[in-house]
Amino acid sequence: MHILVVDIGTGTQDILWFDSTRDPENCLKLVMPSPTLRVAGQIRQATAARQPLLLSGVLMGGGPSAWAAEDHHKAGLPIWATAAAARSFNDDLEAVRRDLGIEVVSADEAAGLARRPDMAHVTLRDFDYPAIAQAFAAFGLTLRPDALAVAVFDHGDAPPAVSDRQFRLDYLAARLQANRRLSTFAFPAAAVPPIMTRLQAVADSAGADPSVPVLVMDTAPAAVLGAWDDPVVRTHPSALIANVGNFHCLAFQYRDGQFVRLFEHHTGLLNQEGLTGWIERLADGSISHQEVFAGHGHGALVLDQTPVALDFVAVTGPRRAMLNGSRLPVYQAVPHGDQMMTGCFGLLRACADHFPNWRDEIVHALDTGQGVSLW
Structure with missing residues (x-):
């Protein structure tokens, strides 16, 4: 079987093409710039060109992209965004307007703005399957995955009066008090908790083909789970x-x-x-x-x-x-000889828990030469 596994961080997105017929060390891998760094670069190009900016797409990770948007605003340049894209920077849309000068617009308004010849249009999303498929295609590989597994870090959608930090910890605690296996932080696309909006956005982005199961997971537990493969x-x-x-x-x-x-x-x-x-x-x-x-x-x-x-x-x-x-x-x-793929191997272990029909095949491939799996 084949699983496209993508661990998305702030600096890099680490991509593993898992083939159960190969030793893990021989599976194909890419370490590429993170989506938020790519978006930040596009925004900074618009700032340098003194272009107005339109952001569309879905909620994704912030950090570098948010800093770039802030600098665009400080340069005196306008920014429009759909509500979904704007929530990449803050769940509170009023805070997005106040702090980043972003004007939230409807999908119809965004479509009209996108037709302006002077407009820089940047699409936000964490998971970009076409880009990944194109990268592999450049080396002669056509991706036909049996499943997709993607990890991102998600603070969750905290209510206005609740600290994001407290909300995140409460979420970690609730999951682990119910189930101490780290795969408790992984979800098939249809089972993502509504409060985990970034995970849901990834599940939606990855689920274009209903015949391909999608699993999403938090990055930090995925890395800890993957470390056990050392x-x-x-x-x-x-x-x-x-x-x-x-x-x-x-x-x-x-x-x-x-x-x-x-x-x-x-x-x-x-x-x-x-x-x-x-x-x-x-x-x-x-x-x-x-x-x-x-x-x-x-x-x-x-x-x-x-x-x-x-x-x-x-x-x-x-x-x-x-x-x-x-x-x-x-x-x-250094699980399977590659520290950069630690989160990807954790995602695969979570796939084994959540896709029982494939459990034996995944576990056998990962445990080749390592003895019996404990985790």
């Missing part, structure tokens, strides 16, 4: 696993193969000493949600305060070097 990590059932992303850092503590607690923070607010301290407190069970949240992180979830010996810390993510040379017993997780 054979060294597998020998440490009480591992602490940290995914140090460009924007967010999430760490899970296990004991005897069972999840017991986590914390999530903003990577930009951490340095080596700060991250080391949180990891130590996660291991000894003294970490608290209130303390992490007060430091402008998302918070912590503690299901069990019993200390776990801090003798193995598996690290992945694009900013994992933050822990190089720290006092922690750090191991750089």
Whole structure:
């Protein structure tokens, strides 16, 4: 079977063409600029050309694209956007207008604006299947996937009076209190919770062909789940696993193969000493949600305060070097020989849980040469 697996971050989108007849190391891969970086580049081209800007499409990840839109506004240039596109920057459309100067328009109004010859028109979406298919086609491969699996980071659609950070942590807690398997953060397209609007937008973008199943998942748990495919990590059932992303850092503590607690923070607010301290407190069970949240992180979830010996810390993510040379017993997780595909391998493990007809085939392909799967 073939699954197109795409792990979308802030810096890169990591793409794996999974072929169950090949060893994972021989599956085809691409590491390309993230969608938000591509959109930011298009916006900055419009700014340099002094063009008015129209944004259409669907809700997608922000960061670089939002900063580019802000700079376009500061340059005194107008921006129009459909409601779906505008929510890429803030779920509150009034805040989008106030902070970024974006005028929200209807689909009909956007169609009229797009016909202006001076207008720069940028389409927003996280998952761009045609672009990925074209990239593979350039090397003679025609994609005919049996399924699609895509990961993005989703804060969720918090009510106006609720902190995005608290809303995100409450969501993580609710999922893990119901099911401690990390595939709890993955959903077939038809089962995405309504509050997870970015995941839903990806599911909608990917679901053009109803005959091809679509699975969407949160990036941070996907990376932690993928780290277990490293054979060294597998020998440490009480591992602490940290995914140090460009924007967010999430760490899970296990004991005897069972999840017991986590914390999530903003990577930009951490340095080596700060991250080391949180990891130590996660291991000894003294970490608290209130303390992490007060430091402008998302918070912590503690299901069990019993200390776990801090003798193995598996690290992945694009900013994992933050822990190089720290006092922690750090191991750089490299599942199937490729750190950049960690989230993709986590997505495949989630596919095995959610697509039971394909479970044995996926697990057999991933476990070739590694023994029995524990996770």
